Amino acid sequence: MHIKTDISLKPYNTFGIDVNAKHFVSVTSATELKTVLKLKEYPNKLILGGGSNMLLTKDVNALVIHINLKGIAIVSQDNSSVLVKAEAGENWHEFVLWCLENDFGGLENMSLIPGNVGTSPIQNIGAYGVELKDHFVSCEVLNLETLQIETFSNAECHFGYRNSIFKQHAKGQYIIVNVLFKLTKHNHLLQTNYGAIQSQLEVMNISKPTIKSISDAVIAIRESKLPNPKEIGNSGSFFKNPIISKNHFKQLQSNFPKVPSYPVSEQEVKVPAGWLIEQAGFKGKTFGNYGVHKKQALVLVNYGGAQGEDILSLSKLIQKTIYRIFDISIEAEVNIL
Numbered sequence: 337m338h339i340k341t342d343i344s345l346k347p348y349n350t351f352g353i354d355v356n357a358k359h360f361v362s363v364t365s366a367t368e369l370k371t372v373l374k375l376k377e378y379p380n381k382l383i384l385g386g387g388s389n390m391l392l393t394k395d396v397n398a399l400v401i402h403i404n405l406k407g408i409a410i411v412s413q414d415n416s417s418v419l420v421k422a423e424a425g426e427n428w429h430e431f432v433l434w435c436l437e438n439d440f441g442g443l444e445n446m447s448l449i450p451g452n453v454g455t456s457p458i459q460n461i462g463a464y465g466v467e468l469k470d471h472f473v474s475c476e477v478l479n480l481e482t483l484q485i486e487t488f489s490n491a492e493c494h495f496g497y498r499n500s501i502f503k504q505h506a507k508g509q510y511i512i513v514n515v516l517f518k519l520t521k522h523n524h525l526l527q528t529n530y531g532a533i534q535s536q537l538e539v540m541n542i543s544k545p546t547i548k549s550i551s552d553a554v555i556a557i558r559e560s561k562l563p564n565p566k567e568i569g570n571s572g573s574f575f576k577n578p579i580i581s582k583n584h585f586k587q588l589q590s591n592f593p594k595v596p597s598y599p600v601s602e603q604e605v606k607v608p609a610g611w612l613i614e615q616a617g618f619k620g621k622t623f624g625n626y627g628v629h630k631k632q633a634l635v636l637v638n639y640g641g642a643q644g645e646d647i648l649s650l651s652k653l654i655q656k657t658i659y660r661i662f663d664i665s666i667e668a669e670v671n672i673l
Contacts, residue, residue, distance in 0.1 A: 337361060337368050339378075339399070348402065349387035350450055352569030353644045357382075357400040364404050364425075366513050370483050372401055382673075383511055386427065386452035388571055389459065390671045393644035403454055405513060408434055418521055419473060423514045424454025428461070436548050441524030442471040442517070444551040445533075448558045450565060450572050454512045458502040459669065460495045464554055465530030469495035471517050477510035485513070497606075498576050498669055526550060532557050561632045569638030570629065574651060575609040575666045588662060609658075609666050610634040616657050623650060648672060 343360035346352055359378060363369045373381065380398035405423040408431060412419045418440055422431050428451050432443045445466040449456075457475055461468050474489050488510075494501040502510065524547050528534050536553040537545050545553075563570055580588070585605050588595055592615070597605040613619060613633035620630035626642035627650070629635040636647050651668060658666050 337363065337372070343400075345384075345387075345392060345396065345400065348384060348400075349390055349392055350565035350569065350571050351391055351638050351644070351647065352565070352640070353392045353638065353642070353647075355392045355395045355644065357396045357398070359399040360402065361399065362402040362404045364406065366405070366478060366485065369401070369403070369405075369478060369511065369513070372399070373478075373480065373483060375399070385424065385455040386450065388450035388452075388565070389455060389669070390673060391571065391644050391647055392673050393648055394673075396673070403452070403511065403513075405454070407514075411516065413521065416521055416523065418519050419516055420519060421514050421516050422453040424452060424512050426453045427451075428453055428456055432551065435519060436551055439547070440519040440521065441526075441547040442466075442519040444547040445527050445530075445554055447551040447554045448562075453515050457493060457495075457500055457512060457515060459498045460493075460500050462498070464533055465527045467495070469493070471519060473516040473518050475515045476513050478513055480509055480511065486510070497579065497600075562635060563629055563631075563637060568629075569640070569642070570635050571670045573609075573634040573669055574636045575613070575634055575654075576669045577606050577609045578612075578664050578666050579604050579606050580664060584663075588664075592662075607664065612658050612662055612664065612666065613654055616654070616661055618654055618657070626650065628654075644672075 339359055339361045341359055343357050344354055345357050346354040361372055363372055378399035382396055382398045382400045384400050384402045403424050405425040407423040408426060409421050410418055411421050429448050431453055432447050435443055445464040449461050449463055456468050472490050474487050477486050477488060479486050526545055528545060533553050536557055542549045579600050581604055585597055596611055597607050600606050610633040618628045619633035621628050625639045626646050627637060629637050636650060655666055658664055
């Protein structure tokens with residue numbers, strides 16, 4: 337464990353924003369993490385995971401603690417299911433691939449989501465009809481006040497749409513060190529009805545899908561729509577899909593008959609933010625070295641050399657325009673620092 341000074345965070349955030357950390361350290365165990373957190377000579381500290389759900393707008397005058405805990409282990413299993421624990425620093429997609437290699441089902445629809453396992457419960461990541469909470473059992477966390485390890489159950493995490501207790505009143509109070517998942521060993525419950533999965537499976541000439549083929553379909557869909565952060569800086573979906581009342585939706589539909597929606601409850605529906613942004617004319621729009629991706633309007637991109645403030649300003653312009661046209665507020669999904 338070595339604390340470095342004046343380190344660029346460009347390799348540590350998928351937007352590729354080049355800002356500096358005054359101090360930087362990578363920790364590989366909960367013990368190292370506790371040790372670093374006790375260092376009083378660094379009063380300001382910032383926890384950094386996979387850097388996939390953040391927009392850095394300025395230099396970080398703090399000790400940046402990179403969570404780099406690694407390891408995947410089978411905790412227990414029976415004839416039908418298995419409990420798998422993954423450490424916080426494991427790459428999410430690589431963890432999903434590990435599950436598929438072992439024929440453990442449940443996470444295949446969330447293939448290729450950027451980020452690490454440790455940050456996945458914070459916003460209850462999800463894709464193509466499946467959310468983390470559907471297979472989450474518990475997570476171990478480090479209490480930043482007591483420096484003791486605690487366990488949060490699924491119910492205690494208060495999961496919602498791209499939301500959890502870690503984004504609400506427990507924000508900034510804990511660091512997730514590992515996550516426990518319950519996955520199926522056979523008779524997998526396949527989710528193919530959301531989005532373009534079924535049509536992609538048909539393109540792939542697959543009539544009897546497996547968890548592996550569903551993952552392959554999801555990867556193909558995502559790669560056709562979303563830029564690779566290693567090639568074009570981005571954080572995936574920048575905005576949440578807004579949830580509005582059915583009465584609001586009916587009013588919206590009277591002006592925009594083709595507006596798509598997904599049912600949430602008897603009173604609410606979800607409207608795709610990407611559709612709203614595209615209708616507002618932002619899809620594919622560039623502003624010098626940053627803009628909105630040409631294939632997916634939900635994705636804001638850094639073509640190289642953009643500042644975080646540039647992308648933040650663009651996001652605010654989009655939000656203001658969407659509200660003016662549709663009377664809908666869209667929230668940023670990424671953390672803005």
